[in-house]
Structures are given as C-alpha cells and as structure tokens.
Amino acid sequence: KRLASRLYFRRYFTYTVPPGDVPDADLNALLAAADASPPDNNAVASLAAAVFDTGGADKVLPKLAGSVPNLGSAAAASLVMAITAVSDRLPDASGFLGLSSLERGAILVRDLFARVRREERGELAVALMRNAQHLPFAVEVIRWLRPQEGDADREILTHDECDAAGSVLAARLLNVWCSDEPFTRLSRMAAVSLHVCAIYGDGDALRDCLRRRMDDDLAFAFSLMRSFLGQAWDTETGVPRVPDLRREGYVALREYVDPAWLSARITQELGDEIGGADEESLATVEGDARLDA
Numbered sequence: 218k219r220l221a222s223r224l225y226f227r228r229y230f231t232y233t234v235p236p237g238d239v240p241d242a243d244l245n246a247l248l249a250a251a252d253a254s255p256p257d258n259n260a261v262a263s264l265a266a267a268v269f270d271t272g273g274a275d276k277v278l279p280k281l282a283g284s285v286p287n288l289g290s291a292a293a294a295s296l297v298m299a300i301t302a303v304s305d306r307l308p309d310a311s312g313f314l315g316l317s318s319l320e321r322g323a324i325l326v327r328d329l330f331a332r333v334r335r336e337e338r339g340e341l342a343v344a345l346m347r348n349a350q351h352l353p354f355a356v357e358v359i360r361w362l363r364p365q366e367g368d369a370d371r372e373i374l375t376h377d378e379c380d381a382a383g384s385v386l387a388a389r390l391l392n393v394w395c396s397d398e399p400f401t402r403l404s405r406m407a408a409v410s411l412h413v414c415a416i417y418g419d420g421d422a423l424r425d426c427l428r429r430r431m432d433d434d435l436a437f438a439f440s441l442m443r444s445f446l447g448q449a450w451d452t453e454t455g456v457p458r459v460p461d462l463r464r465e466g467y468v469a470l471r472e473y474v475d476p477a478w479l480s481a482r483i484t485q486e487l488g489d490e491i492g493g494a495d496e497e498s499l500a501t502v503e504g505d506a507r508l509d510a
Contacts, residue, residue, distance in 0.1 A: 239268055239271050239272025239276050239277055239280070240271075243264075243267065243268050243271060244268060244277070244280055244281075244284075246264060247261065247264040247265055247268050247299075248284055248288075248292070250264050250295075251288070251291075251292040251293075251295040251296050251299065252288070252289065252291075252292040254291070255291065256291060256292065256295040258295055258298055258299065261295050261296070261298075261299045262298070262299045262302040262303065264299075265296075265299040265300060265302065265303050266302070266303045266306075269303050269306045270306070274306060274307050274308065274318035274321075274322065275318065278318065278321050278322060278325055281296070281300075281325060282325050282328065285325070285328050285329060285332060288329070288332050289332070290332060290333050290334045290337065292332075293329040293330070293332035293333050294329075294333045294337065294341055296329050297326055297329045297330065297333070297341060297345060298341075298344070298345065298348070300322060300325065300326055300329075301326070301345050301348070301349050301351075301354060301355070301358075302350070304319070304322060304349070304351040304353075304354035305350070305351040305354075307319045307321075307322040307354065309353055309404060309405045309406065310405070319353060319354060319357055320357060322354065322357075323354065323357040323358045323360070323361045324361055326345075326358050326361070327358070327361040327362060327373055330342070330362065330373045330374075331373055338373065338374055338378065339374060339375070339377075339378035339381060339382070342362060342374055342378060342379070342381075342382035343381055343382045343385055345358065345382070346359065346382045346383070346385040346386040346389070347385050347389075349386075352386075352389065352390065352393065352402055352403055352406070352410070353403055353404055353405070353406035353410075355386050355389075356386070356390070356403070356406045356409055356410045356413050357406065357409075359379070359382065359383050359386055359413060359417075360409070360413070362374050362379055362382070363379050363383075364376055364379060380417065383413065383416070383417030383418075384417050384418060386413060386417065387413060387414045387415075387416075387417035387418025387419075388418060390403075390410050390413060390414040390418070391414055391418055391419065391422060391423055391426065393410075394410075394411070394414065394423060394426055394427065394430075395426040395429075395430070400440050400441075400444060407441075407444040408444045408445045408466075408469065408470075411423065411472075411473055412469075412472075415472070415473070423473065424473055424474075427441065427473055427474060428474075428475075428478070431474070431479065431482065432482065435482065435483065435486050435487075438474075438479060438482070438483070441470075441474070442470065445466040445467075445469060445470045446466065
C-alpha cells in the first residue's frame with residue numbers, strides 16, 4: 218500500500234477508492250471468509266464474484282496474489298475453488314507480449330495450491346477439474362499444475378496426481394468435442410484442449426469423434442482449423458491482425474486430423490465449385506474477407 222504502488226498511487230491524492238477499483242474492505246472480507254474455520258465455500262464464492270464484478274480481474278488478481286504468502290492451507294483451498302467458480306469473469310484475450318487475465322488467474326491458483334497441505338492437493342485438483350463450469354480455465358490450470366522436468370523444487374502435484382486430475386478433465390473435454398459446441402464452450406482454448414484431452418484421456422476416441430463430426434458437417438472442419446490460428450500482432454504497432462496458419466499450427470493439427478482425408482473430404486464437398494466462381498462471386502468473397510480482417 219505504498220505511494221509508489223500502481224495499485225494505490227491514485228488513492229493518496231484522491232482520498233477515495235477510484236471508480237473501477239475494489240475497496241480493501243471488500244477484499245479483506247473475502248480473505249476473512251476464506252480463513253474461517255471451516256470456510257463456507259458458497260459464501261466465499263459469492264464474495265469473490267462481488268469483488269471481481271466491482272474491481273475487474275486486472276485490479277483484483279494482483280491484490281489476491283499479494284495475499285497468498287499469508288494464507289493457511291484451508292483458506293488457500295477455499296480460494297482455489299472460489300476463483301474457479303468465478304473464472305468466467307477472467308478474459309482470455311492476451312495483450313501484445315502480455316498474459317491474459319485467464320492465464321494470470323491460473324497462475325494465482327497454482328500459487329494457492331502451493332499453500333495447501335501436500336497430502337490434500339491431489340484431491341483438490343480432482344475436485345477443481347470435476348466442478349469447474351468454465352472449462353477454458355480448467356484447461357489453463359492443468360497446464361500450470363503439471364510437473365516440469367528439472368524443477369522439482371516448484372512441483373505442485375506429482376505426475377500421478379496430475380494424471381488423475383487430468384483424466385477427469387479429459388473425459389469432460391471429450392464429451393464436449395463429441396456432442397457439444399466446443400468452439401463456443403472452449404473459445405480460444407479449443408486447440409489447447411485437444412492436447413489436454415489427448416495426453417490425459419483417450420486420444421484415439423478423440424480423433425474418431427473429430428472425424429465423425431467433420432464428415433457430418435464440413436463447417437466443423439473449418440472451425441477446427443481456425444482454432445489453430447492463434448493470435449498475432451503487428452510487430453511495429455502491436456495492433457492485433459489476422460493470423461496465418463503457420464507450420465507449428467499445421468503440425469499440431471495433424472496430430473488430430475489426417476490431412477489427406479480432410480483434403481479428399483473438402484474436394485468431395487466443394488470440388489465442383491472450386492475455380493468455377495464468377496467475378497461477382499469472387500468480389501463478394503474478397504469483400505467478406507476484408508470485413509473479417
């Protein structure tokens with residue numbers, strides 16, 4: 218709370234909480250509820266929702282991160298589930314050379330896990346993956362919880378614990394890819410979720426499911442390819458631009474889709490129309506492309 222802190226600088230000269238900021242009293246109430254014995258997880262989640270709705274992720278996440286070293290095991294576990302419950306309030310769009318709020322929220326959850334008693338972390342991870350309503354957040358969290366080779370000092374979960382939690386998430390993701398609206402439910406995390414689903418679950422079942430859905434509806438195939446485009450920015454201005462499917466995206470996509478089969482399927486569906494458009498139709502397509510850009 219020093220004068221030089223970007224989170225508190227304005228308060229020293231306005232003598233009030235600036236619009237769009239979150240009062241410390243509200244944040245302290247959330248932390249106190251999480252630290253109750255035992256914590257009421259529904260009440261903690263309700264307070265977390267109110268805090269995020271008042272201050273927004275950019276204001277709340279740094280303040281919660283600053284409180285992590287002072288938390289006990291039960292409070293940290295309660296906050297893990299509370300942040301997961303409100304994770305749909307964390308935008309997934311990242312800025313130029315910056316992390317998204319969704320990523321920073323997942324990092325915060327990882328740090329909270331480190332405050333939880335070692336023997337309770339595996340069960341907590343499974344509960345998070347089972348109960349998370351916002352699947353993109355669960356996908357991001359499992360990436361940050363996964364043990365890294367050569368970094369045993371920072372290990373949050375063992376490989377077995379991570380695999381157990383990941384298998385719960387993978388089963389949910391497989392169901393979304395096979396019978397739901399994956400590009401709506403998973404948004405920017407659609408491509409990453411395929412990787413999570415394959416390494417923790419049944420990769421062959423996932424590939425069969427994708428092939429069936431693309432065969433039934435070719436638009437699904439085009440949406441799948443778009444999900445591997447990622448994000449891109451102009452290197453001079455930092456302004457977002459329409460990305461290209463680069464080599465790494467193509468290689469990643471090949472893990473789940475046979476290019477020869479897909480090419481034949483597209484030719485079967487659109488072959489008679491390829492190269493046969495008149496000038497007016499081409500102009501319409503080019504105009505639509507400029508609007509999309």
